[in-house]
Amino acid sequence: MWPWEHAAVGYLAWSLALRALGRRPPTAGEAVVAILATQAPDLIDKPLSWGLGWFPTGYAVGHGAIVALVATVALIALLRRRLAVAAVVGLWSHLLADVAAFRTGRGPDPTRVGWPLVTPTGYETEYGLTRGIVYLRRFGEAAVAEPVGTLGVPAVLGAATLAVWVLDGAPGLAVVRSRLAGLDRR
Numbered sequence: 001m002w003p004w005e006h007a008a009v010g011y012l013a014w015s016l017a018l019r020a021l022g023r024r025p026p027t028a029g030e031a032v033v034a035i036l037a038t039q040a041p042d043l044i045d046k047p048l049s050w051g052l053g054w055f056p057t058g059y060a061v062g063h064g065a066i067v068a069l070v071a072t073v074a075l076i077a078l079l080r081r082r083l084a085v086a087a088v089v090g091l092w093s094h095l096l097a098d099v100a101a102f103r104t105g106r107g108p109d110p111t112r113v114g115w116p117l118v119t120p121t122g123y124e125t126e127y128g129l130t131r132g133i134v135y136l137r138r139f140g141e142a143a144v145a146e147p148v149g150t151l152g153v154p155a156v157l158g159a160a161t162l163a164v165w166v167l168d169g170a171p172g173l174a175v176v177r178s179r180l181a182g183l184d185r186r
Helices: 003-020 028-051 064-076 081-100 128-145 147-167 173-182
Strands: none
Touching: 003 028, 003 081, 003 147, 028 128, 064 081, 128 147, 128 173
16 A cells, blocks of 8 residues: 555545544644554555665564554554544554555455464565655556556556545644744744
């Protein structure tokens, strides 16, 4: 799953969970925390695997369910309650989306969150830090070959996330506008 897809899934999970509980929409801080938490597993594991070669794949310590349980306890202990829960929802949405393995077509893959008990099979070809570029190229080729299948789900996900974000009052937009206005005054 691409970073923007993880962000969309995490935001939707947090916003829809709040709605299901009859609570107010996410605040700007909660939205940012949830979205940042969706990126944490890849920001940890991809450099450790692709850059340093410490793990055979990009699914290791940052994706480990045991590590996520420890992180959940730490977040709840350290952050204000709603921020902590937003972070936990963001983190776990990433892990669950990776287990679902939408792009592989092979069905769920729980080994992706099994570290340190399970280490997924390593890559067939080692690309190092260029792996991200290789993936982008393959995505582009797939989008040209089969645009609806490749771009349809991300487009629907993006549209749904945008719609929910607007219905939530566009949390975070006012902060960005005020920061940009401050830059104009300099």
